[in-house]
Amino acid sequence: MEIAEFKTLVQDRIGEAVVIGVDENATPKALLIAPGYIKDVCLYLRDNDQSYFDMLSCLTAIDNGPEVNTMEVVYNLYSIPLEQSLMLKVTLDREKPEIDSMTELWKTADWHEREAYDLFGIQFVGHPDLRRILMPGDWQGHPMRKDYVEPEEYRGMKTIREEEDPS
Amino acid sequence: MSQAIEYKYRPENLNESAPNKYTEADLTREEMIINIGPQHPSTHGVLRLEVVTDGEIVVDVVPHMGYLHRCFEKHTESVPFNQGLPFVDRMDYVAAMNSEHAFVMGAERMLGIENDIPKRVEYIRVLVAELNRIASHFVAIGTYGLDIGAFTPFLWVMRDREHILRMLEWISGARMLYNYIWVGGLFYDLPVGFEEKCMEFISYLKPKLKELDDVLINNKIFVERTANVGVLPRNLAISYGATGPVLRGSGLKYDLRRVDGYSVYPELDFDIPVGTGAMGQVGDCWDRTFVRVQEVKESVKIIEQSLEQLTKAHKRTKDFDPRAAVPKKIRPKAQDFYVRAENPKGELGFFFRTDGRSDIPVRCKARACSFSNLSVLADITRGHMIADLVAIIGSIDIVMGEVDR
Numbered sequence: 011m012e013i014a015e016f017k018t019l020v021q022d023r024i025g026e027a028v029v030i031g032v033d034e035n036a037t038p039k040a041l042l043i044a045p046g047y048i049k050d051v052c053l054y055l056r057d058n059d060q061s062y063f064d065m066l067s068c069l070t071a072i073d074n075g076p077e078v079n080t081m082e083v084v085y086n087l088y089s090i091p092l093e094q095s096l097m098l099k100v101t102l103d104r105e106k107p108e109i110d111s112m113t114e115l116w117k118t119a120d121w122h123e124r125e126a127y128d129l130f131g132i133q134f135v136g137h138p139d140l141r142r143i144l145m146p147g148d149w150q151g152h153p154m155r156k157d158y159v160e161p162e163e164y165r166g167m168k169t170i171r172e173e174e175d176p177s
Numbered sequence: 178m179s180q181a182i183e184y185k186y187r188p189e190n191l192n193e194s195a196p197n198k199y200t201e202a203d204l205t206r207e208e209m210i211i212n213i214g215p216q217h218p219s220t221h222g223v224l225r226l227e228v229v230t231d232g233e234i235v236v237d238v239v240p241h242m243g244y245l246h247r248c249f250e251k252h253t254e255s256v257p258f259n260q261g262l263p264f265v266d267r268m269d270y271v272a273a274m275n276s277e278h279a280f281v282m283g284a285e286r287m288l289g290i291e292n293d294i295p296k297r298v299e300y301i302r303v304l305v306a307e308l309n310r311i312a313s314h315f316v317a318i319g320t321y322g323l324d325i326g327a328f329t330p331f332l333w334v335m336r337d338r339e340h341i342l343r344m345l346e347w348i349s350g351a352r353m354l355y356n357y358i359w360v361g362g363l364f365y366d367l368p369v370g371f372e373e374k375c376m377e378f379i380s381y382l383k384p385k386l387k388e389l390d391d392v393l394i395n396n397k398i399f400v401e402r403t404a405n406v407g408v409l410p411r412n413l414a415i416s417y418g419a420t421g422p423v424l425r426g427s428g429l430k431y432d433l434r435r436v437d438g439y440s441v442y443p444e445l446d447f448d449i450p451v452g453t454g455a456m457g458q459v460g461d462c463w464d465r466t467f468v469r470v471q472e473v474k475e476s477v478k479i480i481e482q483s484l485e486q487l488t489k490a491h492k493r494t495k496d497f498d499p500r501a502a503v504p505k506k507i508r509p510k511a512q513d514f515y516v517r518a519e520n521p522k523g524e525l526g527f528f529f530r531t532d533g534r535s536d537i538p539v540r541c542k543a544r545a546c547s548f549s550n551l552s553v554l555a556d557i558t559r560g561h562m563i564a565d566l567v568a569i570i571g572s573i574d575i576v577m578g579e580v581d582r
Contacts, residue, residue, distance in 0.1 A: 033513065035511075035512050035513075036512060036513040036514070037286070037512070037513070037514045037515060037516075038515065040513065064415050064416075065415055065418060066418060067418065067515070067517065067524065067526055067544060068515060068526050068528055068542065068544035070528045070540065070542040072530060072539070072540045084513065084528065086515045086526070086528065086544075090415065090429070090431060093436065095515075097513065097515065099513075116416055116418070117413075117416045117417045117418075117552070117556075118416070118417055118418030118549055118552070120552060121548065121549070121552045129250070139198070141196075141198070142243075143242065143243065144242065144243040144246045144581060144582075145243060145246070146194040146195060146243070147193060147194055147195055147196040148193040148194050153248070153251060154250060154251060165194070
C-alpha cells in the first residue's frame with residue numbers, strides 16, 4: 011500500500027484530525043499522528059486486513075532539545091504476510107512527555123518503552139512495569155536528553171577523570 | 178596516576194542500584210526469590226535473573242540487565258558515521274561483520290550510493306558476513322552444549338571457529354572487532370591466496386558438521402534435555418518481535434536475506450531452515466538449535482558460491498580499489514531512516530535521523546536482536562524447572578553486549 015492509502019485508511023476510520031502530516035522523505039514513509047490517537051491508530055492498523063502490521067520492529071525516542079522543546083516517539087511497523095512497512099511519528103511536549111503504552115498491542119513495546127523511559131524520561135501511560143532497564147535503579151536523570159549533564163559522582167565513585175590521560 | 182575509588186559499602190546498596198521487582202509481600206508461603214547472576218556461566222554474560230520459584234518450579238523470571246551498557250547511542254550522537262562503526266562492532270562482538278554490514282548499508286542508502294558499490298566488494302562483504310555467521314552460530318551451539326552438560330562439542334566447534342577467526346584476522350587485522358566493512362567499500366581487498374585457503378577450510382568443515390549432527394543434535398541426552406522444553410508459539414514470537422533462529426525455530430520462514438533481498442543475496446542459492454518439531458513440538462529448544470546447525474550448512478553453500486564468483490566473474494585485478502567509492506564526507510541529507518539486516522541472532526535494525534548539516538547523526542537507535550529475543554524469556558519459562566531455565570536461556574542465544582549496547 012502507498013502512504014496516501016494508509017493515510018485515508020486511518021482518516022476514514024478514526025477521523026480527519028488524526029493524521030497531522032506525511033513525511034515522504036523518511037524511509038519507510040511516515041505518518042505524523044496526533045498524540046492522543048496513537049493507540050487507536052496502531053490497533054486499527056494491526057487488525058485491519060489491508061495493513062496487518064503484526065510486528066513492531068523498532069520504537070525510537072528522540073529528544074529535539076530545549077530550544078524546540080519537543081520529544082518524538084517513532085514506531086516502525088512491519089507486516090510479515092503483506093511485506094510492507096510503515097513509520098508512525100508522534101511529537102510530544104518536552105515538559106511533560108506522556109504517551110499511551112503499546113504493550114497491549116505488541117509485547118515488543120514492553121522493553122522498548124522501558125528503555126525510552128529510562129533514557130529519555132517519557133511516561134508511557136498504561137505500561138504494566140515501567141522501571142529503568144539499562145541504567146541503575148537509583149540513577150538521577152535521563153541520560154539521552156540533550157541537556158543532560160553527567161553527574162560528578164555515583165555512590166562515591168568519581169565519574170570524571172581528574173588528571174589528563176597520559177596517552 | 179590512579180585515583181583511589183572510595184566505595185562505601187552498605188548492605189542496602191544493591192537493593193537501591195538494582196532493585197528486585199518482587200518483594201517478600203508479593204510471594205505466597207511456598208515461593209521464594211532466587212538470584213542467578215550477574216556472574217554466572219549459564220547466563221552467557223552479565224545478566225541477572227530474579228527467579229521466583231515454588232520448590233523447583235519457576236513461577237516467574239525477571240531479567241535485569243544494563244551491566245554491559247556502554248552508551249552506544251550516546252556515543253554515536255557525538256561521532257561521524259565512520260567513527261561510529263567501531264562501536265557497532267562492540268555491540269554483538271561475536272558477529273561484528275554482520276553488524277557492520279547493516280550499519281554500512283544504512284549509511285550508503287541514505288547517501289544514495291548503494292548502487293555504486295562494485296560487485297566484488299558486495300561479494301566479499303557477503304563472504305565475510307557468512308564466515309562470521311558460522312562463527313557466531315558455533316559459539317551459540319557450543320556454549321549451549323556446555324550449558325546442558327555436553328563438553329566435547331564445545332571444544333570441537335571452538336577449534337573450528339578459531340580457523341574462521343584466523344582467516345578474518347588475516348583479512349582485517351583483528352580477531353573479533355574488525356572495522357573491515359566501510360561506508361562505500363572495504364578496508365582492503367582480500368589478501369592474496371585467501372580464496373584458496375577459504376576453499377580448503379570449507380572442505381575441512383563439511384565433514385565436521387556431520388560430526389556435530391551426530392555428537393550433539395541427534396544425541397539422545399541432548400534431545401531429552403531440549404525437546405518439548407521452552408516451546409515458543411509463533412504468534413507470541415512475532416508479538417515479542419523475536420527474529421532470527423528463534424522465530425524460524427517456531428516454524429516461520431522469515432529471513433531478511435530473502436525478504437528484503439539486500440546486497441547480492443538474491444543472486445545466491447540457499448534455503449531457509451525452519452523448525453518442524455521433529456523431536457518434540459514446533460518452537461522448542463531443540464528446534465532452535467537445529468535451525469542454527471542447518472543455517473551453518475546454508476552459510477557454507479553461500480560461501481562456496483561467493484568464492485566461485487570471486488575467483489571467476491569478479492576476479493581480483495591489479496587496479497581494483499575497494500575504497501574507490503568511499504565518500505570523503507558522509508553527510509546524508511536530512512531524513513529519518515530505518516535499515517535492517519539479518520544478523521545471526523535476528524533482525525538488527527538501525528534508526529537514523531540526520532539533519533543534513535553535519536556528518537554526525539542526530540539520533541542513532543540500534544534495534545538489537547538479542548534485546549527483543551531475550552524478552553520472550555519470562556513467558557516461555559513459567560512452569561519449567563530451574564534446570565530447564567538454563568536450557569532456555571542458552572537456546573535463545575543472547576550476547577549481552579548487544580542487549581545492553
